Amino acid sequence: KQEVTQIPAALSVPEGENLVLNCSFTDSAIYNLQWFRQDPGKGLTSLLLIQSSQREQTSGRLNASLDKSSGRSTLYIAASQPGDSATYLCAVRLDSGTYKYIFGTGTRLKVLA
Amino acid sequence: DAGVTQSPTHLIKTRGQQVTLRCSPKSGHDTVSWYQQALGQGPQFIFQYYEEEERQRGNFPDRFSGHQFPNYSSELNVNALLLGDSALYLCASSGTWGLPEYFGPGTRLLVL
Numbered sequence A: 001k002q003e004v005t006q007i008p009a010a011l012s013v014p015e016g017e018n019l020v021l022n023c024s025f026t027d028s029a030i031y032n033l034q035w036f037r038q039d040p041g042k043g044l045t046s047l048l049l050i051q052s053s054q055r056e057q058t059s060g061r062l063n064a065s066l067d068k069s070s071g072r073s074t075l076y077i078a079a080s081q082p083g084d085s086a087t088y089l090c091a092v093r094l095d096s097g098t099y100k101y102i103f104g105t106g107t108r109l110k111v112l113a
Numbered sequence B: 001d002a003g004v005t006q007s008p009t010h011l012i013k014t015r016g017q018q019v020t021l022r023c024s025p026k027s028g029h030d031t032v033s034w035y036q037q038a039l040g041q042g043p044q045f046i047f048q049y050y051e052e053e054e055r056q057r058g059n060f061p062d063r064f065s066g067h068q069f070p071n072y073s074s075e076l077n078v079n080a081l082l083l084g085d086s087a088l089y090l091c092a093s094s095g096t097w098g099l100p101e102y103f104g105p106g107t108r109l110l111v112l
Helices: none
Strands: A003-009 A011-012 A018-026 A032-038 A044-051 A055-061 A061-067 A072-076 A088-092 A102-103 A107-112 B005-008 B010-013 B019-024 B031-037 B044-050 B053-059 B064-068 B075-078 B085-094 B105-111
Touching: A003 A088, A011 A018, A018 A032, A018 A088, A018 A107, A032 A072, A044 A055, A044 A061, A044 A072, A055 A102, A061 B031, A102 B044, A102 B053, B005 B085, B010 B019, B019 B085, B019 B105, B031 B075, B075 B085
Parallel strands: A011 A107, B010 B105
Antiparallel strands: A003 A018, A018 A072, A032 A044, A032 A088, A055 A061, A061 A072, A088 A102, A088 A107, B005 B019, B019 B075, B031 B044, B031 B085, B044 B053, B064 B075, B085 B105
């Protein structure tokens, strides 16, 4: 059974710091992995999607890496800003015949001004 | 492009009642998935609809049912509500295989 874990559960950093959020999954046979952002009481916003054949994806100050063999993904946020404060969720899709995403419980990030 | 829209935004029901939640997918998307997110947890997959059929289902009881219409919009129905059904219900739509799913803002359901 695929399980997704995110560490740390919560993180508070001063503005301007570079930070890394971690996601681990127990079954390395994934189809893709997606990172989402969720503001309090709101829906999810897709940040980055990494296909199983890819090692990383970048969008602006965000960079996500994927290491299937070790069952790990990291989301790197450069030069953090107060507007980055949110919960960050990672989710994996197991294979092409499975349509659901399995989510971690998220990392709550607070960037202090 | 309005993106994924859901209605209503908030809903309060009592135990035993029935509820219907609605979702309109992003323009050009033909697949709709529903997720339940309890407070402090990650979303849990309920089911996915494609071509008006339930394509895959998560570990939810039969009290949870759905429907997809010819215009790709979808409904989630929950019967015999329990206190534990209180959650944020998220709808996601997708189109071409492998591209990101787009989530709606969710419906916050409170069961008293």
